[in-house]
Amino acid sequence: MSKKEYIRKQIARTNKKDYENYVVSRIVHLLDNLDVKFVTQQYVQKENGYYMADLYFPQLNYFVEIDESHHLKQEKADQIRDADFQNVVGIRPRRIDVCNATIEDINNQCDKTVEEIETIIDNKRTKNEFVPWDPSKEFNPDTWIKKGKITTKDKVAFRRIVDGCKALGLDYKGFQRAGAKHPFEQNTLIWFPKLYQNGVWENFYDEEKGVIQEKNIESKEKRIKHIEYHLNDPLKRRIVFARVRDPLGFILYRFRGVFELDEDTSNYKDGLCWRRTSNEAKTYNYRKIELPSLI
Numbered sequence: 001m002s003k004k005e006y007i008r009k010q011i012a013r014t015n016k017k018d019y020e021n022y023v024v025s026r027i028v029h030l031l032d033n034l035d036v037k038f039v040t041q042q043y044v045q046k047e048n049g050y051y052m053a054d055l056y057f058p059q060l061n062y063f064v065e066i067d068e069s070h071h072l073k074q075e076k077a078d079q080i081r082d083a084d085f086q087n088v089v090g091i092r093p094r095r096i097d098v099c100n101a102t103i104e105d106i107n108n109q110c111d112k113t114v115e116e117i118e119t120i121i122d123n124k125r126t127k128n129e130f131v132p133w134d135p136s137k138e139f140n141p142d143t144w145i146k147k148g149k150i151t152t153k154d155k156v157a158f159r160r161i162v163d164g165c166k167a168l169g170l171d172y173k174g175f176q177r178a179g180a181k182h183p184f185e186q187n188t189l190i191w192f193p194k195l196y197q198n199g200v201w202e203n204f205y206d207e208e209k210g211v212i213q214e215k216n217i218e219s220k221e222k223r224i225k226h227i228e229y230h231l232n233d234p235l236k237r238r239i240v241f242a243r244v245r246d247p248l249g250f251i252l253y254r255f256r257g258v259f260e261l262d263e264d265t266s267n268y269k270d271g272l273c274w275r276r277t278s279n280e281a282k283t284y285n286y287r288k289i290e291l292p293s294l295i
Contacts (some may be wrong), residue, residue: 001135003034013040018099020066023110026057027064030114036060036121038211053093058155059131060120063093064113091151136235139252141167144283150255157244157254161192164241164253169284182239190240192253202271205242205256210242212259215271224268236261238274239281255281 011028014021024040042056042063055064089183094116096109124130131154137143139159142166149155158164162172168190169183193249194213195205200218205211230236238261241253258278265273 003133003135003139006135010038010040017068019106020054022062023066023096023098023106024111027117028109030078030110031117033121034131036117037133057117059133060117060124062117062120065093065095067097068097068099115261119220137263141283141286145285147283149280149282152255152257153279155254157252159243159250159252161241161253164192164255165190166286167283168239169286171286177239181235185237185282187234188237188239189235190241192241192243194243195256210257210276211262212256212257212274212276214274220268225273227266227268227272230261230272231263231266236263237277240274247271257281267291 007028011021011025014024024038028038034251037058037105039056039058040052040054053063054066056062088202096112096113098104098106101109110282121130140156141158141163144150144156150167158167161177165172165180170180170190172180179189179191182190191201193212194201195203197203197217200222201215202215202217203214204213206213216226239258239260240256242256244254246254256284257276257279259276260277265275
């Protein structure tokens with residue numbers, strides 16, 4: 001998808017929210033920087049449910065919340081939400097009040113928001129940490145192979161399972177299974193799970209604790225068999241790309257880190273417990289290896 005089409009679709013998501021549309025459009029136009037990606041209505045997972053952030057800049061980890069009339073009745077709830085939000089993503093959102101403000105006030109708040117964003121960009125450029133937004137490279141495994149690693153901080157995701165495999169050294173032309181044995185790293189599976197209830201699986205991911213709970217709910221017998229198989233399987237380390245939907249509804253496989261089986265916590269009631277041991281994984285050139293067998 002081109003930047004032109006992506007931006008059109010993102011702005012269109014605010015069309016039925018008048019003030020939100022105005023604020024988002026003003027911030028984006030004042031920023032006037034096509035190297036910076038923005039997301040409207042960003043899904044943010046929390047322990048009991050989720051939030052929808054009004055505007056998000058993923059390269060900067062910067063959120064904007066636009067307070068319209070309904071926020072007048074929930075000031076205390078917003079304070080709790082902001083604290084909860086900080087626990088989840090590490091920061092509080094920048095709030096813009098459009099209900100108790102004149103148009104001049106709204107514009108001034110937008111201007112200050114843009115100044116903050118530009119300062120963050122300048123600081124990242126100084127530290128050589130700013131990566132310009134390039135849709136052609138964003139989901140391309142070659143981008144991360146050249147970098148030598150992928151990290152959760154970089155919010156790495158791929159459009160296809162096969163691209164996640166390529167980033168770790170597997171030259172598959174087509175691949176739809178949930179896991180493949182790593183070609184270079186011992187006892188390691190490249191895993192593409194659905195971290196929510198799906199079919200006979202009830203999987204759960206706790207971002208804050210860095211834990212994945214994997215549970216078969218088809219039957220007690222199947223769950224026991226699944227657990228015993230993995231307790232005896234040497235592949236007790238997993239590089240995880242979780243299946244998610246992006247704000248435009250496209251399926252992505254997002255890197256969640258490297259996990260190892262916690263045998264002490266795994267049990268027949270709750271299923272397997274995979275505990276995150278690293279937020280980064282090494283990438284490999286898939287063009288220079290022989291294909292290993294699939295599992």
